[in-house]
Amino acid sequence: MTPQSTGLANPSVKELTTTTSKSGCGCTGNSASSEMEESILERIAKHPCYSEEAHHHYARMHVAVAPACNIQCNYCNRKYDCANESRPGVVSELLTPEEAAHKVLVVASKIPQMTVLGIAGPGDPLANPEKTFRTFELIADKAPDIKLCLSTNGLMLPEYIDRIKQLNIDHVTITLNTVDPEIGAQIYSWVHYKRKRYKGVEAARILLEKQLEGLQALKEADILCKVNSVMIPGINDQHLVEVNKMIRQNGAFLHNIMPLISAPEHGTHFGLTGQRGPTSTELKTVQDNCSGNMKMMRHCRQCRADAVGLLGEDRSQEFTKDKFMEEAPEYDLTNRQQVQEGIEKFRAELKAAKEQIALDNNTLNAGAVKEKTKILVAVATKGGGLVNQHFGHAKEFQVYEVDGSEVKYVGHRKVDHFCQGGYGEKATMENIIQAISDCKAVLVSKIGESPKEKLDNAGIKVVESYDVIEKVALEFHQEFTQES
Ligand code: CLF
Ligand code: SF4
Numbered sequence: 001m002t003p004q005s006t007g008l009a010n011p012s013v014k015e016l017t018t019t020t021s022k023s024g025c026g027c028t029g030n031s032a033s034s035e036m037e038e039s040i041l042e043r044i045a046k047h048p049c050y051s052e053e054a055h056h057h058y059a060r061m062h063v064a065v066a067p068a069c070n071i072q073c074n075y076c077n078r079k080y081d082c083a084n085e086s087r088p089g090v091v092s093e094l095l096t097p098e099e100a101a102h103k104v105l106v107v108a109s110k111i112p113q114m115t116v117l118g119i120a121g122p123g124d125p126l127a128n129p130e131k132t133f134r135t136f137e138l139i140a141d142k143a144p145d146i147k148l149c150l151s152t153n154g155l156m157l158p159e160y161i162d163r164i165k166q167l168n169i170d171h172v173t174i175t176l177n178t179v180d181p182e183i184g185a186q187i188y189s190w191v192h193y194k195r196k197r198y199k200g201v202e203a204a205r206i207l208l209e210k211q212l213e214g215l216q217a218l219k220e221a222d223i224l225c226k227v228n229s230v231m232i233p234g235i236n237d238q239h240l241v242e243v244n245k246m247i248r249q250n251g252a253f254l255h256n257i258m259p260l261i262s263a264p265e266h267g268t269h270f271g272l273t274g275q276r277g278p279t280s281t282e283l284k285t286v287q288d289n290c291s292g293n294m295k296m297m298r299h300c301r302q303c304r305a306d307a308v309g310l311l312g313e314d315r316s317q318e319f320t321k322d323k324f325m326e327e328a329p330e331y332d333l334t335n336r337q338q339v340q341e342g343i344e345k346f347r348a349e350l351k352a353a354k355e356q357i358a359l360d361n362n363t364l365n366a367g368a369v370k371e372k373t374k375i376l377v378a379v380a381t382k383g384g385g386l387v388n389q390h391f392g393h394a395k396e397f398q399v400y401e402v403d404g405s406e407v408k409y410v411g412h413r414k415v416d417h418f419c420q421g422g423y424g425e426k427a428t429m430e431n432i433i434q435a436i437s438d439c440k441a442v443l444v445s446k447i448g449e450s451p452k453e454k455l456d457n458a459g460i461k462v463v464e465s466y467d468v469i470e471k472v473a474l475e476f477h478q479e480f481t482q483e484s
Contacts, residue, residue, distance in 0.1 A: 040253075046058050046116070047060075047115070048115075048116065049171075049173075049226065049297065050226065050253070050297075053385075055312075056385045057113065057347060057383065058113050058116070058310075058343070059114040059116075059310045060115070060149070060303075061308040062119065062120050062304070062307045063104065063306065064122050065131045065132060066122065066124060066127065066132050067128065068127045068128050069123035069124045069153075070127040070153070070156065070191070071124070071155060071190065071191045071192065071207060072188060072190050073153075073187060073230075074268065074269035074275075075230060075232070075262060075268050075269070077266055077268045078122045093306070095321070097131055099321065101142060102324065102325065103319060103321075103324045105330075106329050108329075108331055109329065109330045111309065112336040112339035113343060114146075114308075115145075115146060115147055115340070116146065116149050117147070118151060119132050119149075120305050121305030124153050124155070126150075126152045126156035126159075127156065129156070129160060129163075133163055140167060140168065145333060147171065148167065148168065149169070149171040150172050150173070151172075151173040152173070153175050153211075154174040154175070154215075155191065155193060157213070157214025157218075158217055161218070165223065170223060171226070172218055173226045173228055173256075174211055174214060174225065174252075175227075176211050176227050176228070176229060176247065177230050178204070179208060179246045181201045181202075182201060183204075183239055184205070184208060185201045187230075187232065187236065188204055190203055191207050193206050193210075215227075216251065219250065225252050226254040226297065227252045227254070228300075229255070229257050230258055230260050231257050231282075232260045232270070233260070233282065234275075240257055240286050241286070241290055244290040244294065248294045254297050255295070256300050257286055257290065257296070259277045259278045260275065260277040262275050262277050280413065283411070287410075298410055299311060299411075301412070312395075312396055312398075312412065313395075346384070353471075357468070357470060357471050361405060361474065372403050373403065373404065373477075373480075373481050374402070375401070375402055375439075375440045375441075376399055376401055377400050377402055377442070377477075378398070378399055378442045378460075379397060379398045379399070379443045379469055379472075380397060380445065385468060386466065387444065387463075387465050387467055387468075388466055390446045391444040391448070392447070392448065394415065394444070396413060396415060397412065397413050398412050398469075399413060400473055402474065404474070405474075407469065407474060415435050429451060429454055436460060437458070439460060440460065440461060441461040441463050442455060442461075442462055442463070447462055461476070
């Protein structure tokens with residue numbers, strides 16, 4: 001664990017926000033969360049997927065105990081494995097429930113801000129019920145402060161709802177890509193249900209029926225349900241608004257629309273047939289079209305089935321089987337609680353600082369016609385809600401939409417990090433510029449002269465700062481609107 005990632009060694013937020021000019025300051029707002037019931041806020045407060053704010057501070061881990069699957073999605077090939085690859089279904093080594101429990105305890109002691117254990121594959125957890133539930137049982141027994149999370153295609157969900165409830169699994173994700181079996185027939189090759197294999201529209205209809213039944217059952221059991229939908233241009237992209245409506249009516253808590261990943265080298269049906277994924281703009285448009293209806297998740301990183309760490313980082317290679325089996329698990333609940341208390345203290349400071357920024361912004365804009373020009377800015381961050389990363393170290397940029405009074409997280413862009421030196425540097429820089437070309441600025445803690453000049457020439461301003469993301473973004477917005 002790095003002190004930065006706990007927030008404990010970060011400069012005090014108060015210090016940061018009072019040492020810089022107040023001009024242009026404003027607020028970030030998540031009106032959805034202010035309306036959310038207190039009890040629900042508590043349940044998601046330390047879940048990095050269910051709470052966008054939490055994902056800056058808390059980590060999750062997955063254990064790969066579920067190899068088999070009962071359906072075949074056209075975007076999945078579990079045979080392909082690459083340690084540098086990050087996408088669902090990909091895993092380096094399978095674990096038994098006992099090995100998985102051992103790994104969780106080792107990680108829990110090394111990353112005390114790891115608060116959630118998810119089982120998400122590499123196949124479908126409910127197509128491997130004994131391994132999945134045995135793992136959850138072991139964790140619930142040995143590490144009771146860790147929240148349990150399950151991700152499934154939903155086919156067997158109605159069957160296992162009682163077991164899920166019994167084990168106190170409070171977060172369940174269903175991947176539901178369509179509510180129209182005709183569209184489903186283009187997404188699924190087959191469905192294996194009750195010892196029989198189905199194809200085409202019939203297969204998609206069975207899957208949908210079970211998914212909706214499962215969604216209802218989760219609602220009745222008061223389990224928070226997130227729906228993941230893979231956006232496939234030309235197949236379900238226009239249809240996702242309808243999916244959004246349907247899942248909302250059936251009690252889903254959160255909707256996560258993810259882009260199709262379909263590189264030919266992954267060997268998936270879509271990869272081999274040339275089906276493309278959506279562009280960042282296409283994805284954002286669909287997410288925006290749904291966002292009036294319910295809470296949307298936009299910070300998903302499409303994790304591997306053995307991912308470890310904050311959502312934006314992948315530490316799975318630090319915890320390979322040969323390494324973690326060598327270590328005696330030292331689960332220290334007191335230490336975990338202390339670290340998490342430190343994070344909560346930092347979050348409270350951050351919240352207060354943001355409220356102050358909002359107040360200052362309101363005072364500044366009192367009587368003035370509110371400027372609503374919306375712009376995007378890219379942020380290099382190691383977490384903690386701060387602009388705190390060197391441009392050259394960023395493996396991804398978080399993208400925020402700023403309108404002068406609100407700063408909204410809208411996504412992230414993965415890039416090859418620039419500080420690799422030598423060969424390929426030019427191509428990397430071009431790749432970064434391409435990835436954030438729709439952003440008016442990039443907010444970083446530091447940057448070298450050469451990349452700064454290149455970004456400037458590409459029309460992307462560089463802002464160097466070490467402060468709360470919302471504050472830097474609003475200051476830039478003000479500068480930008482005054483200049484244009
Ligand atoms: Fe894992 Fe999924 Fe639980 Fe999160 S992931 S089982 S809800 S703990 Fe999160 Fe990863 Fe996106 Fe999933 S970023 S792929 S949404
Ligand atoms: Fe792959 Fe998951 Fe689809 Fe099964 S449900 S085929 S594991 S993506």
